[in-house]
Amino acid sequence: PASADDKGRRFYEKVCARCHEADIGPVLLGRRLPPVFFKTIARSGFNAMPAFRITDVDEATLQAVAEYLSTSKPKN
Amino acid sequence: MSKYSVLPKNVSERDFDAAIQEFTAILGADNVLTAADKLLPYGKIMMSVATEQHAASAVLLATTVEQIQAVVKVCNTYKVPIWTISTGRNFGYGSAAPIERGQVVLDLRLMNKIIHIDPELCTALVEPGVTYQQLYDYIEENQLPLMLSFSAPSAIAGPLGNTMDRGVGYTPYGEHFLMQCGMEVVLPNGEVLRTGMGSVKGDKAWQVFKWGYGPTLDGMFTQSNYGICTKMGFWLMPKPPVFKPFEIQFDEESDISEIVEMLRPLRIAQIIPNSVVIAGTLWEAATCNTRRSDYLTTPGATPDSVLKQIQKDKHLGAWNVYAALYGTPEQVEVNWKIVTDVVKKSGKGRVITQEEAGDTQPFKYRAQLMSGVPNLQEFGLYNWRGGGGSMWFAPVSQARGSECEKQMKLAKTILNKHGLDYVGEFIVGWRDMHHVIDVLFDRSNPEETERANACFHELLDAFEHEGYAVYRVNTAFQERVAQSYGQVKRNIERTIKRALDPNGIIAPGKCGIDI
Numbered sequence: 165p166a167s168a169d170d171k172g173r174r175f176y177e178k179v180c181a182r183c184h185e186a187d188i189g190p191v192l193l194g195r196r197l198p199p200v201f202f203k204t205i206a207r208s209g210f211n212a213m214p215a216f217r218i219t220d221v222d223e224a225t226l227q228a229v230a231e232y233l234s235t236s237k238p239k240n
Numbered sequence: 241m242s243k244y245s246v247l248p249k250n251v252s253e254r255d256f257d258a259a260i261q262e263f264t265a266i267l268g269a270d271n272v273l274t275a276a277d278k279l280l281p282y283g284k285i286m287m288s289v290a291t292e293q294h295a296a297s298a299v300l301l302a303t304t305v306e307q308i309q310a311v312v313k314v315c316n317t318y319k320v321p322i323w324t325i326s327t328g329r330n331f332g333y334g335s336a337a338p339i340e341r342g343q344v345v346l347d348l349r350l351m352n353k354i355i356h357i358d359p360e361l362c363t364a365l366v367e368p369g370v371t372y373q374q375l376y377d378y379i380e381e382n383q384l385p386l387m388l389s390f391s392a393p394s395a396i397a398g399p400l401g402n403t404m405d406r407g408v409g410y411t412p413y414g415e416h417f418l419m420q421c422g423m424e425v426v427l428p429n430g431e432v433l434r435t436g437m438g439s440v441k442g443d444k445a446w447q448v449f450k451w452g453y454g455p456t457l458d459g460m461f462t463q464s465n466y467g468i469c470t471k472m473g474f475w476l477m478p479k480p481p482v483f484k485p486f487e488i489q490f491d492e493e494s495d496i497s498e499i500v501e502m503l504r505p506l507r508i509a510q511i512i513p514n515s516v517v518i519a520g521t522l523w524e525a526a527t528c529n530t531r532r533s534d535y536l537t538t539p540g541a542t543p544d545s546v547l548k549q550i551q552k553d554k555h556l557g558a559w560n561v562y563a564a565l566y567g568t569p570e571q572v573e574v575n576w577k578i579v580t581d582v583v584k585k586s587g588k589g590r591v592i593t594q595e596e597a598g599d600t601q602p603f604k605y606r607a608q609l610m611s612g613v614p615n616l617q618e619f620g621l622y623n624w625r626g627g628g629g630s631m632w633f634a635p636v637s638q639a640r641g642s643e644c645e646k647q648m649k650l651a652k653t654i655l656n657k658h659g660l661d662y663v664g665e666f667i668v669g670w671r672d673m674h675h676v677i678d679v680l681f682d683r684s685n686p687e688e689t690e691r692a693n694a695c696f697h698e699l700l701d702a703f704e705h706e707g708y709a710v711y712r713v714n715t716a717f718q719e720r721v722a723q724s725y726g727q728v729k730r731n732i733e734r735t736i737k738r739a740l741d742p743n744g745i746i747a748p749g750k751c752g753i754d755i
Contacts, residue, residue, distance in 0.1 A: 178373070178395075179395065179396065182395050182614075182615060182616040183616050183619055186529075186615075186616070186617060187529045187620075188529065188616065188617070188619050188620050188623065207277070207280055207281050208280050208281065208284065209281065209284035209628075210628075211622075211626060211627050211628040211683070211684060212619070212622035212623055212626055212627070212628050213628075214284060214329070214331060214335070215280065215281035215282075215283075215284035215335075215336075216281060217281040217282060217328065217336065217347065217349065218273070218278065218281070218301075219301060219328075219347050219349035219350050219369070220281075220328075220349065220396070
């Protein structure tokens with residue numbers, strides 16, 4: 165069974181990384197920002213970034229993504 | 241103070257309360273959203289108008305046809321207007337927000353079953369919430385010999401919503417509505433209609449024969465508000481043994497006319513079978529992560545001298561043609577010779593193969609889109625100016641060089657006059673062009689947003705004056721564009737609307753259609 169951390173990482177890689185690992189959105193890995201930051205931006209959208217509805221990503225998954233990102237190591 | 245941040249037009253708070261209560265009984269409390277923080281993501285728009293103009297009063301999450309039927313019934317009782325979204329990724333056309341302030345969003349994203357994929361007949365039947373990524377994963381996991389076609393937001397968008405707005409892709413199946421076959425629609429009176437062969441008892445041909453018998457209605461439900469699509473069938477392209485993407489770069493803006501004349505015969509004869517793209521410099525630059533601020537900090541239109549510098553720095557053409565060949569090695573070889581001979585004979589254009597381009601952008605993402613591999617690389621467009629402002633201005637054109645050149649010059653002149661850039665591409669059909677122009681602006685800057693709004697109006701007016709109209713538009717301009725197509729068309733649309741939806745509950749205002 166996948167841990168909460170896996171769930172967050174998996175969603176990040178499937179959706180967020182398509183921009184955030186492609187120089188389209190800013191780097192998120194290793195930023196050490198609090199989970200609430202990631203959750204707020206995802207729900208409201210921000211400038212060029214679209215908003216993610218509860219039907220795009222449910223609360224538990226978004227929480228897992230936010231926790232994964234806030235504790236992630238910088239890439240390389 | 242009301243417990244709702246906004247009410248639907250002409251609905252009292254008392255009636256809305258009663259409707260919400262009934263919606264809750266049908267869907268459960270978790271699937272009826274009215275709190276401001278829950279509605280927030282539905283309000284993210286990229287248009288040049290105030291966010292409040294497109295604020296939803298509530299959101300309903302439904303997962304079954306029966307729930308939708310019950311919802312429609314309540315809407316009729318209290319005259320509550322609903323705005324249906326499938327995956328809701330209609331960026332540049334209104335996103336997930338309703339056309340009119342106060343409408344209730346019916347979000348079908350969770351209704352996401354892939355009902356059927358037939359690898360022999362090469363057909364699919366899906367629910368509204370199915371995304372292209374979900375289909376892609378399904379096809380990969382089951383190793384099906386099939387290929388998808390999709391718009392650039394591929395990974396997060398879906399076939400049903402895209403086709404309902406008659407969107408396009410980049411493979412030989414790129415004209416999505418053309419490849420659509422069979423539709424299920426909940427009508428405003430709650431009845432369920434299946435188009436084509438779908439209403440024949442015991443039928444097996446719903447996804448293989450489009451027309452059925454008598455009037456064929458599928459088209460009537462696209463870009464309209466006559467029903468809620470709950471299932472859609474479409475054809476899938478068999479995966480060819482060989483896929484050969486390529487690019488042809490042209491150095492001068494004035495080459496557009498010759499490019500189009502060169503491509504048209506190849507497209508009509510299906511030597512090049514896919515929806516080819518002819519992308520301008522700035523479209524190219526933005527999709528390989530170039531930002532305007534890398535070159536300029538002053539506001540206004542980007543001067544031609546800077547465009548030339550970008551071309552040089554990023555190894556781009558003024559026009560960049562992306563196309564592909566599909567088939568057996570022999571078929572591809574024959575057609576490759578025909579294509580390269582045509583280019584050689586023209587004396588213009590550098591052919592770039594996949595081997596030469598390697599893993600570089602934007603070639604890589606173009607090759608992926610032309611072979612049905614999802615990516616979001618094209619969202620780099622939104623970084624050109626940044627700030628979250630984007631509206632698609634997409635006039636239809638003949639695939640004729642002189643016409644394309646005329647449209648390009650007209651658009652560029654108007655955009656530059658308003659301090660904005662021509663960021664455009666032509667998507668080449670057999671005989672038509674979707675001339676797709678991204679009107680990009682910094683929406684966090686009120687003055688620039690106002691300019692973008694004036695610019696979009698002027699683009700519509702000036703193009704209309706020359707006999708051109710757009711194929712699709714954002715929700716702030718749908719009433720305006722309906723006017724381009726004349727009163728007779730609008731009258732018949734209203735007559736149909738009144739007949740099917742006498743209470744005007746399904747997305748009133750969509751494409752300018754209301755009771």
